[in-house]
Amino acid sequence: MKTLYLESVGGIAGDMFTASFLNAGIVDLREMNNILEILKLPDVRIQASETRRRGVPCTYLEVHIDSNQWKNRFHFRADGQLRMYEMIEYLNGLTLESQTLQLAREILLIHASARQGKPYSSSGVAASLARQNQERTAAEAQIDGLPRPNPQAETDEPGRSPSQSHQLKDQQDDPQGIQAFSGARNPASLQDNFDPQDPALQSLYDAGEVVDLLVDAVFAAHCVRRSEATSFYASPVRSGGGLHGDERHPVHPTAELFRGLPVINLKASLDEALRELSTPTGLSILRAVDPSFLPTWPEGRVRFMGVGGGAFDSDQFANLFRVVLLDKTTDPGLYSASRREPEGYTTIQYDVRCGLSPTKPEKMAGILDDLEKHGASDVRLYQRKDPSGKPSLGLAFICNDDDLTALSDHLLTNTTAFGIRYEKIRPGMPRPASSSRPATGGPPVAPSGGMGGMSSTDDNPYS
Structure with missing residues (x-):
């Protein structure tokens, strides 16, 4: 029973997300290079380095593009832009693992939908992945002669929190009610069927955005799959502030991706934090994973913990994203209700x-x-x-x-x-x-x- 906690210490971005998994040891640089080879983007490479953000050790991940040869893989419009349809079709032609492909495609479509209006909410790809991990954990426990975990002990549905399970039931009974909360209605293209008429597929991207978006989405999907998590949690996110030209952060379409997400910002007195702290790609990854939000870590034994650094280094705040993978199968008695409060503790x-x-x-x-x-x-x-x-x-x-x-x-x-x-x-x-x-x-x-x-x-x- 593994729990994945995604913590926006000083923001979230696609490169910070993958860097945190590298720092934790959940994935390694060699396998990420293998994923990059599967993407078949010529003269594109990644570099991971150990650095610090406000004194905290972390991993910083960079994507380097040494030439424009990768553009030959796509059909760009006359104005130099590329439709999301082209990127999705390109991924469908690769030999990616099926779960990685489905989650990466969902991240991309959520990202693209924000440019059209209300962003799509998760269609349950990550929850399905968590469900499969839970079933595999239960099967392995039976083989080892250990007590089989009860998926109903904490949630109504494996891989989902109670609130997510009830939201899913409410959505089946009253789809219009849940749509108003979570965003626009999900199209068939977020399911197994690929709908070429989905308006999100018509979203346009400049050439400078394509490689980073594809790499970040596929890398994040691979990291989530490799965590083998059976449930997902996250901290509130950072919206940042300050001005971007004449507009105030978060600007469109980033602002759309905050719909339904809890926000806790850094102190307003930190002028260096008045910038974009959560990127559209990072928020799209978070929406695709569809975690329950907690102000503190969930219960469990910490198995892996890693920190990914952002591009901005500040003396005022740590531009970091942290991932924590916890396991509750060891010493389950530690997490019983009777052990939560020390003797003499007064509950408020x-x-x-x-x-x-x-x-x-x-x-x-x-x-x-x-x-x-x-x-x-x-x-x-x-x-x-x-x-x-x-x-x-x-x-x-x-x-x-x-x-x-x-x-x-x-x-x-x-x-x-x-x-x-x-x-x-x-x-x-x-x-x-x-x-x-x-x-x-x-x-x-x-x-x-x-x-x-x-x-x-x-x-x-x-x-």
Whole structure:
């Protein structure tokens, strides 16, 4: 049971992604050169070097193009641009491993779709890969005489978090509802069928973008496959800031790729961080992997950890991307609920409330179940009054401080909640009753599907 955690320490980019896997030892430079040979791009080579970013050792990966011979592999337009269709067709003609090809193609199409409007969301290629890894792990465990891992112990579906499983079920029941959150409807070209009419395939790329994009997408897909992960998690991403010409970062189409993703930026006082920190390729890789987002590492024994460096070296912040591969098959007793808190540890709990728009009972039941699986307790609905005084529906639950941020992000991202109000439960004090404090007015407003704000009636580290 391997868990892959993707951490945007100071941003994410395609070269940083692969460099982190090289630094971790999950892949090596020789096999990446073999993948480059399969790509058949003449006079294109890669170079990996060990360096530092703000004192942190890391691997820096560069792609060198020594001539324009690679252009003979494609049919460029008269204006010197290339359609995404040409790149996808080129990949389909290579002898890449099937899972690598599918994931690389998905990364490219997500990248291209952002140039047309709302980016595509993941079609489940990475989740299918995780499912196969989980089945193989279970089969190997049976051969070795070890207890077989239960894929239902942590998720409704192997390779997906509970929220992703419920999102998939909701999408089957109500495809329009999930489409508004995750992006545009996925075309058939993100599945096994290749649809030449997909508008994303008409996206145009300058010659200087093609090689880097192809190499980054294929390398990233290979790295994810080689990790043999059964679940994927990631930290919030960095949007950066500052100006790009007359526009402020993130500019289009990079800004489109942030749809549905949690963002935590570096301090505004770090003027050197006012630049593009997350590139379109890096964000496309993240969307294709479709991880669950956590503010901290998930549980497990750290087997591999690597750091990839970006091109910008700063004394103010570390321009790094980190990958962590954890394993929970060894010493599973360490991760039981009874071992999570040391003796004498006092858990801080919060009473969390929000308003909800009316929705189908089946979907509401799924929301309640999903919150409980994410660590919420005493989940309940209650009658409240909205700011205009009209009767409306409220949702309340109790959670620990460790789960507050993740639960709030999940609630604002996957439900119609327009704001959250939370209050610390003091030791020895009775829990607030559902009808004693209607959640009216005050909470910050967030659009449906966005990463909204939270308001607190007490000091806490999350506000």
